[in-house]
Amino acid sequence: MKIGVLAHHLDTRKDLRDLLDLLSQDHHLVAFIRESDASKIDKLLPSITVISIPVFTGISRIFQLIWQYTYLLFGKLPASKNNYYLTEHNKLLNSSYKKWSRMMQSFLLSLSKVTPKIIRYDQYLDLQSKFKIPFKIDAHIDIFLCFTEISSDWIFAKIIQENKPVWTYVYSWDHACKMKTFSTLTNYLVWNEGIKEDLITLQHIEAEKIKIWGATQFASIEHFLKSGKSDVENTAYHFPYIYLGCATGYDALARQEVKYCRQIADVLMGTLPNWKLVFRPYPFQKNLNIYKSILSLPNVVIDESTAPNDKFLKIKNAKAFFHFGTTMGYEAIYFNTPSFLLDIADQKYDALLYGFVHQYQNDKYLNTTDSLVIKSADELHNIFQNLDCGQTDHFPITKLRSATPLQSLPILAEKLISIINMNSTNILAL
Numbered sequence: 001m002k003i004g005v006l007a008h009h010l011d012t013r014k015d016l017r018d019l020l021d022l023l024s025q026d027h028h029l030v031a032f033i034r035e036s037d038a039s040k041i042d043k044l045l046p047s048i049t050v051i052s053i054p055v056f057t058g059i060s061r062i063f064q065l066i067w068q069y070t071y072l073l074f075g076k077l078p079a080s081k082n083n084y085y086l087t088e089h090n091k092l093l094n095s096s097y098k099k100w101s102r103m104m105q106s107f108l109l110s111l112s113k114v115t116p117k118i119i120r121y122d123q124y125l126d127l128q129s130k131f132k133i134p135f136k137i138d139a140h141i142d143i144f145l146c147f148t149e150i151s152s153d154w155i156f157a158k159i160i161q162e163n164k165p166v167w168t169y170v171y172s173w174d175h176a177c178k179m180k181t182f183s184t185l186t187n188y189l190v191w192n193e194g195i196k197e198d199l200i201t202l203q204h205i206e207a208e209k210i211k212i213w214g215a216t217q218f219a220s221i222e223h224f225l226k227s228g229k230s231d232v233e234n235t236a237y238h239f240p241y242i243y244l245g246c247a248t249g250y251d252a253l254a255r256q257e258v259k260y261c262r263q264i265a266d267v268l269m270g271t272l273p274n275w276k277l278v279f280r281p282y283p284f285q286k287n288l289n290i291y292k293s294i295l296s297l298p299n300v301v302i303d304e305s306t307a308p309n310d311k312f313l314k315i316k317n318a319k320a321f322f323h324f325g326t327t328m329g330y331e332a333i334y335f336n337t338p339s340f341l342l343d344i345a346d347q348k349y350d351a352l353l354y355g356f357v358h359q360y361q362n363d364k365y366l367n368t369t370d371s372l373v374i375k376s377a378d379e380l381h382n383i384f385q386n387l388d389c390g391q392t393d394h395f396p397i398t399k400l401r402s403a404t405p406l407q408s409l410p411i412l413a414e415k416l417i418s419i420i421n422m423n424s425t426n427i428l429a430l
Contacts, residue, residue: 001027004030005144008150038052078177083177131154190210218406244261260345278318324353371398
C-alpha cells in the first residue's frame with residue numbers, strides 16, 4: 001500500500017517518527033513536509049520519501065494571506081471557543097513572526113471576538129485548493145494519513161480533492177477543543193471514547209467517521225512498564241520528593257506558574273523540611289531566566305534530564321506528581337503515584353494561569369470528582385502530611401487509565417492498517 005502522510009512537528013514527536021518507520025517496513029510512505037523542515041525530516045526518517053510542500057510567492061501569496069486573515073476573522077470556532085482564543089493568544093506571545101505580522105494577527109484575533117462566524121473549515125479549504133502553483137500529488141497513493149494540527153491547509157485541501165480515503169489522527173487530548181481545522185470530509189482516529197465525544201460535540205464530526213485507535217504518546221509508557229525499567233530504584237535522588245512538571249512554554253503564563261510553585265515550595269519547607277520539590281521546566285521553554293527565582297530556593301531541585309525513561313522513573317518514585325494542566329498529568333495516571341491538578345491560581349490577579357488550568361480538557365478529564373485536585377494553598381499542608389504518613393489509599397485511580405489502555409507502537413501500527421482496510425472494505429460493499 002502507498003500511504004501519503006501530512007505531518008507536523010516530526011522533529012519533536014518521536015512517537016510519530018517511530019510509527020511511520022514501522023509502517024514503512026511493509027508500505028511505501030510519502031510524507032509531505034514543510035519546505036523549512038524537509039531536509040531535517042529526511043535525515044530523521046530515511047526509510048520514507050519526503051516531499052517538500054512548496055511555498056507561495058508573489059500574487060498567490062498575497063491572495064492566500066487575505067484568505068487566511070478572512071478565515072481568522074470569520075471562521076467557525078469549536079464550541080469550546082475560550083480554549084481556541086487562549087491557545088491563539090499564547091501562540092502570538094511567543095511567536096517568531098515579524099513584528100508587523102504579529103501585530104496584524106493580534107489585532108485580527110481580538111477583532112474576531114465580535115465578528116460573525118460564517119465560514120466553515122471545508123469552505124476555507126475549498127478556496128485554498130483553487131490556488132494554482134506547480135505541484136501534483138502522486139495519483140498512485142492509496143490512502144492519506146494526516147496528523148493534527150494540520151501543517152498546511154493548502155496541501156490538506158489538495159489531498160481531500162484526490163477523493164482517496166483520508167484519516168486524520170487527533171494527536172493530543174486538547175486538539176479537538178482548541179483548533180478550528182477539523183474537516184467533515186475526512187475520517188478520524190482518536191485516543192478514546194471521550195475524545196470521540198469531543199469531536200462530535202465541539203467540531204460537529206459525524207460519529208461514523210470517528211474510530212477509537214489509541215494514543216501513540218503513551219506507547220513509551222507501555223514500553224517502560226513492560227521492559228522492567230520501572231523496577232529500577234531512582235538513583236538520581238536519595239530523598240523524598242514531590243515531582244512538579246511545568247505545563248507551559250509561554251513566558252507570561254510561565255511566570256504566573258512559577259509564582260505558585262514558590263508557594264508550594266514554601267509550604268513544603270514548613271511542613272516537611274527534609275522533602276524536596278523536584279522542578280521540571282517546560283521542555284520547549286527557552287527563556288530559563290523565568291525559573292531563576294524558584295531555583296534559588298533551598299528545597300528545590302531542577303530536573304534537567306530530557307530522556308523519557310528518566311521522566312517516568314522520577315514520576316514513579318515521587319511521593320506525588322503536581323501540575324497545572326499538562327499531558328504529563330495525564331501520563332502520571334499510569335503509575336501508582338498520586339497525580340494532582342493544581343487549581344490554586346487567583347482568577348482575578350493571575351487570570352492567564354487560571355484560564356489555562358480551566359481549559360476544556362482539564363475540566364472534563366482532570367478537574368472532576370474522581371480526580372485529584374488541589375483547590376487552595378491551604379490544602380497543601382494536609383496533603384503533604386498524608387503523603388508523609390503513607391495515607392494514599394483515599395487517592396482514587398482515575399477512570400482515564402481504563403479509558404485509554406496502553407498499547408505498543410507495533411500494535412498501534414497493526415491496528416491502524418486493520419482500521420483502514422476494514423473501512424475500505426465497507427465502502428466497497430456499499
